[in-house]
Amino acid sequence: MVCAIEGVMIMVGLLGLFAGLALLIWLALRGVNIIFASVICSVVIIATNALPLADSLNQSYAFGDLGAFTFAGRFFLLFAAGAIFGRIMGESHAATSIAMALVRSLGAHRALWITVLSCALLTYGGVVVFVVIFAMYPLGLRLLKEADIPKRLFCGALALGAGTFTLTALPGTPSIHNVIPTLKLGTDLFAAPLLGVFGGAVMFILGMIYLERERVKAKAAGEGFVAGPLDTIPDLQSIEKDLPHPALALTPLLLVIGTILAPRLLSLSGAGGDIALVQFANSQSILWPSIALLFASLVALILFPAVRRQSLQVLGNGTQDAIMPLMATSAVIGFGGVVAKTAGFYEFTQAIVAADMPPLLSMFTASSIVSGITGSSSGGLQIFMATLADSYVAMGIDPQELHRLSAMASGGFDSLPHCGAVIAMLTITGLTHKEAYKDVGVVTVIVPVVATLLTVGLAMLT
Structure with a gap:
């Protein structure tokens, strides 16, 4: 019984x-x-x-x-730092500048490639996925209209660039997915780099093959771009007038990766083993990427006049952006x-x-x-x-x-x-x-x- x-x-x-x-x-x-x-x-x-x-x-x-x-308390600073950095990159038009540089290099007809590469650069640099989507959407609409590509494929490109290989595969990214294992395993953000690069490359290649195949099929079937009732499509020429130079726009992203990478390189070279800051960075798998993002955010505030004049408001709004994704x-x-x-x-x-x-x-x-x-x-x-x-x-x-x-x-x-x-x-x-x-x-x-x-x-x- x-x-x-x-x-x-x-x-x-x-x-x-x-x-x-x-x-x-x-x-x-x-x-x-x-x-x-x-x-x-x-x-x-x-x-x-x-x-x-x-x-x-x-x-x-x-x-x-x-x-x-417990999770929210442990990862709040990383979420907040990523959201602040994303807000600054968006409101300073640095994210748009990077995308427009790709437009000039590849042509607007390569809208899917531009979307994937832009999102990948931003997320690998530490910008929160939700912020990337908001930042890329207006420009993406313009590119889709120029190339007459269905919006459904834009969603696929957003997802591929912002939510796959840069979050889980590529070594060094300050994403939460790359940070979580370090707390349990004692590894760092560059764990198994060759496996990560291989897996990330496969994701990118297979994803782009699928998106390009679908683009060709859509064109042959007469399926093109249809704007939604709430979509506002910006003019590319008006956007370019107030953009920072692409090299300047890339600087904060490179600074994030460089700040995260520097302690590891110093440790591997044997030059930084006794430096307190290097030891601190290598022991703080959540705090150090957060510091890298905040440091790059402060540099971006100095570099970009569009956000410098309202820096406190931008920082506050960025912190607010982190709350809902974190919760x-x-x-x-x-x-x-x-x-x-x-x-x-x-x-x-x-x-x-x-x-x-x-x-x-x-x-x-x-x-x-x-x-x-x-x-x-x-x-x-x-x-x-x-x-x-x-x-x-x-x-x-x-x-x-x-x-x-x-x-x-x-x-x-x-x-x-x-x-x-x-x-x-x-x-x-x-x-x-x-x-x-x-x-x-x-x-x-x-x-x-x-x-x-x-x-x-x-x-x-x-």
């Missing part, structure tokens, strides 16, 4: 777990605020798994190791913290770890699925690092490889239709899942998964 009751409780818990996940996806697809949705779905899982209500909400969801506010990500992680306390999640993780497959493939599967469950690469990666990373290190996976490959794996199934970043991008561009998700899904799910599997294969061969 006791065993039967326990079996029923386990079954109810599993059903509740799936119900909570399905409800989160359903609410996200309908545009319900992700913070509210995460709380409701957490309560469903708590109730069906007989978890203690107070402890689950106060600790597992809010303040535990995987709590929403949305934190809420998903809080939901994952509740999920991680269920018996079903424990059984799932144990089954994957014990599965008869190579450790790197097992790791890829675990990181991918957890990120898919949460609809967040950063949330899934945080949960993976907290619950599974030690098991894979114990299997003999090199921490450098685990850092890079788990980060890349987290950036695949996270972009399923309930992903908050996908929903935000479609909202900004005025498109629906039906209109644009196929292209976004190919470049943010299929392409990263293929690239990561190829990189895993390369790591297994070397």
Whole structure:
């Protein structure tokens, strides 16, 4: 009788777990605020798994190791620094200057290439993804009209440039996805650089092949650009009048990467081993990238008159820009913290770890699925690092490889239709899942998964 009751409780818990996940996806697809949705779905899982209500909400969801506010407190400065930097690059027109330089080099008909490369430069330099989308959208509309390219492909280009290889694959980026593994594994932002460059190159090449193929197909089918009812299309000539020189516009981005890279180069050369600042930088995987972004922001304020005159307001607005992305990500992680306390999640993780497959493939599967469950690469990666990373290190996976490959794996199934970043991008561009998700899904799910599997294969061969 006791065993039967326990079996029923386990079954109810599993059903509740799936119900909570399905409800989160359903609410996200309908545009319900992700913070509210995460709380409701957490309560469903708590109730069906007989978890203690107070402890689950106060600790597992809010303040535990995987709590929403624990994450928010730990990463607030990095989010704020990235958003401030993005706001300055946007309002100073430096981001537009970089894009316009690409227009002059490649031609407006290469709108998709320009969008991908511009977004990649900005996100690799530390600009928050949401800010990049806002900064690129007006100029992108003009380029799309010039080249007569459908808006759905612009969404794909935005997603490829801002949300794939520069966030999870390329070494050195100050993205949160590259920072999270350093806290658990003791690695730095340049972990497994060759694997990262290989994986990033595969993502870029496959993504551009797909987008260009779709552009040609759209042209042959007579599908072109159609502006939305709220779209305002700027004039390219009027934009160019007040832009800073492209070299000046690139300076803050180069400064971010250079500041992050300098301590590592000094350490490798042996010249900086005894310098206190170098030791500090190498030991602060969150604070040092934040300092690099803030330092570049101050330099940008000096360089660009458009923001210099209202510097305090721009800094304040940039800080405000960080709040919603930070809280949305934190809420998903809080939901994952509740999920991680269920018996079903424990059984799932144990089954994957014990599965008869190579450790790197097992790791890829675990990181991918957890990120898919949460609809967040950063949330899934945080949960993976907290619950599974030690098991894979114990299997003999090199921490450098685990850092890079788990980060890349987290950036695949996270972009399923309930992903908050996908929903935000479609909202900004005025498109629906039906209109644009196929292209976004190919470049943010299929392409990263293929690239990561190829990189895993390369790591297994070397």
